[in-house]
Amino acid sequence: MNREVVIIGGGAAGLSAALMLTRARRSVLVVDGGEPRNKPAAHMHNYLSRDGQSPLDLLKHGRAEVEGYGGEIVNDTVRGVTKTDDGFAVELAGRTVTAKRLLFATGMVDEVPEILRPRWGRDVFGCPYCHGWEVRDQKLAVFGEEAKVALVRQWSADVTHVPSVDGIEVVDDRLVAVISGGERIAADALVYSAPVKPRDEFLLALGAETHETIAGPFVRTDDKGRTSVPGVYAAGNVTDPAAIVIVAAAQGAQAAGMINMDLVTAAG
Numbered sequence: 001m002n003r004e005v006v007i008i009g010g011g012a013a014g015l016s017a018a019l020m021l022t023r024a025r026r027s028v029l030v031v032d033g034g035e036p037r038n039k040p041a042a043h044m045h046n047y048l049s050r051d052g053q054s055p056l057d058l059l060k061h062g063r064a065e066v067e068g069y070g071g072e073i074v075n076d077t078v079r080g081v082t083k084t085d086d087g088f089a090v091e092l093a094g095r096t097v098t099a100k101r102l103l104f105a106t107g108m109v110d111e112v113p114e115i116l117r118p119r120w121g122r123d124v125f126g127c128p129y130c131h132g133w134e135v136r137d138q139k140l141a142v143f144g145e146e147a148k149v150a151l152v153r154q155w156s157a158d159v160t161h162v163p164s165v166d167g168i169e170v171v172d173d174r175l176v177a178v179i180s181g182g183e184r185i186a187a188d189a190l191v192y193s194a195p196v197k198p199r200d201e202f203l204l205a206l207g208a209e210t211h212e213t214i215a216g217p218f219v220r221t222d223d224k225g226r227t228s229v230p231g232v233y234a235a236g237n238v239t240d241p242a243a244i245v246i247v248a249a250a251q252g253a254q255a256a257g258m259i260n261m262d263l264v265t266a267a268g
């Protein structure tokens, strides 16, 4: 099966790219593993006109828009990507799809400790811009970087830094305390910047170059989403750890415009 573009990852970045490319009459396949980073959160904020919407609803609408223009979306996980003479081969469950251009929109993983995982995206979170308003003026604890305390004070004056977390206490499905060094610290929410890992193994295998970011080495792209490998593009959190949803979507659209122009130019 041949496609002009295969998009790996159907979060905000991948679907936004797919919308633009399908409307440009490109044959597009989106392969999506169904694990967007903000899946644990019930609400998504700071997306103009969609503030408070469920993250999964945004993607459901995005999928319908892409499919409305003839884009194909499959729920699958890409198992391998190789360079061919005239493009790329993408290995799915039981079949291989070829593509002239590839867009990686695979996102990144928050490496949240087991102990905090059940509350992640609820009252344990890393991004105060995403969750801070909902816990404004409440008792907040900051785990990890002490420098983050000053930022979190923008949302509440009652902020305590906890150097370690040995447990959390939940009453009536609400976080009430953080246990640190045997001490019980009252808290309505815990702010914790988990280490992150880009889902970039296929990009690296293709030879994409990285650069240093605030979150470690990430695949480098130019401002149009081009990686160092000809024909291979990246958008969203896989290349930019700071990209919130609206930024990831914008990066997907930027990359899509560039991919289309690249195909136009290649066709002569």
Ligand SMILES: Cc1cc2nc3c(=O)[nH]c(=O)nc-3n(C[C@H](O)[C@H](O)[C@H](O)COP(=O)(O)OP(=O)(O)OC[C@H]3O[C@@H](n4cnc5c(N)ncnc54)[C@H](O)[C@@H]3O)c2cc1C
Pocket: 008, 009, 010, 011, 012, 013, 014, 031, 032, 033, 034, 035, 036, 037, 038, 039, 040, 041, 043, 044, 045, 046, 047, 076, 077, 078, 079, 105, 106, 107, 108, 110, 120, 121, 122, 125, 127, 130, 131, 199, 235, 236, 237, 238, 243, 244, 245, 246, 248
């Ligand atoms: C708890 C939490 C809450 C957040 N809340 C907000 C918020 O309120 N507002 C905001 O703007 N931002 C928020 N964010 C950030 C937001 O999650 C990211 O900005 C956004 O998910 C980035 O979109 P993306 O398309 O780059 O990646 P993702 O949304 O992570 O999508 C990547 C997709 O690629 C798929 N994929 C990965 N590898 C493969 C593969 N090999 N084959 C097929 N598919 C693959 C994944 O399954 C996933 O569906 C939050 C983050 C977290 C952790």
